[in-house]
Amino acid sequence: MMESKVKIVRINEKLPISFPQNGAAGKTGSWRLYRPIVDNNKCTKCFLCELYCPGNVIETRKDGIQIELDYCKGCGICAKVCPQKAIEMVPETVEVKIA
Amino acid sequence: MIGQNKQIERKVMTGNHAVAYAAKLSRVQVVSAYPITPQTSIVEKLSEFIESGELKANIIKVESEHSALAAVYGAAIAGARAFTATSSHGLLYMHEWIHWFSRARIPAVMAVVSRTIGPPWNIWPDHSDFMDQRDTGWIMSFGMDNQEVLDLVIQAFRISEDPSVFLPVMVGLEGFILGGTAMPVDLPPEEEVITFIGERKQPYSVVEDRISIGNLTSPEDTEEIFMEMQKAMERSKELIRKIDAEYGKIFGRSYGGLINCYKCEDSKYIIFTMGAWSGDAMEAIEALREEGIKVGLARIRYVRPFPREEIRELIMNAKLGIVFDRSISFGSYGPLFEDVAASIANDKREGKLVNIVAGLGGVNVTSEDFVKIIEKNINKFESEGEVELLQWYHGGEVMGY
Known part of the structure; x- marks a missing residue:
């Protein structure tokens, strides 16, 4: 509807803005009490988990998903929403067997 | 006062419509407003312009003034020249967003059609x-007549979007006396206005940048952001003076910058006012001058930044300064007086200062009233x-407090 012309003029002053980047708040994976274990053989690639993940740490791939454990806080929402039950939450305190 | 340009169109219009025309001439792209009372005919006129195709803009109608300024903010951080208008309780309802806006350093313009605050309903x-907003970090100007209001709104866009400032600007005008009263207004040609304002500029945008705004910040960084705002305010004084002079060269009207002086030069007594009643004060000056009293009027056009340098010089050359306030900081003084008095806080002088509080709740103050108060x-x-020091003028009497 309108022509939108705006010129961004950078100023050498402190502004209340920040530039988000990976790990700006540290490696939040250390907060985790439960670890998501993914079975990509069960994955139908609906990627609901990616949509629901509040930490934006699920990467979608051709063969399923990969969760970035450096930042995953272990909330378990992905496991809850997965229709195939392809994600299992296991306590971080015990040894787990990784397939 | 008419410029040399032949394209200048003169129309009789209310102050509210003068604001709407100024926003149209400045080619605002987004207007957001709460459309019901205490909204004025500013937004109604802007919707007419949009409806008729004279103005290509989006109008966002919202459920409150708080949301109206939030929507203007959203549009502005995305890169739009955005505008809103409000009045009295609507302005107070916006207060939180008014602070947020300036601290984000995003340019925008708002018109405030000033009205008193209830209760009682009035x-x-x-x-x-208007004066309740003086600590919000907005540049604040106030007009005396409908022509000046139009000129102030156009200049507000230019000032707000200047990279040396990047602060929002509010332009005040009294409701009814200006807002609802029609008088002749010269409309400058739109192309010249656009050339004068230039393209929209801002320090960042949510479209251009991947940013988050208003994150938790340390006390030190927070304070430094506020210190930058204070510096920007101080810098804006020179810009305001420059733009006022430049506007005069292009459009034929220049007002003197942050203050407008009427017969100040040889004045022994100096009167300070702001807004529409300054016209009545000018008539009073005329009458007193006829009696041989050397009195002049300094009309404050910008409350923020406060013109302390100009005011200091005027007071230092006068025996008596009388500051008229049309609002009061209950338990203290009128807010204009507080700033005027602070301007000379470290100066030794023989003269005196007086604060007259008057005209609250819309009480009419005539030129005869001004003569009476000043003479007394x-x-x-x-x-x-x-x-x-502090006098409240009411019912034809001056009462000390």
């Missing part, structure tokens, strides 16, 4: 709502050397 003008204070000062 729809008449004073400066209570000059006589007392000349005979006794003393004056009462």
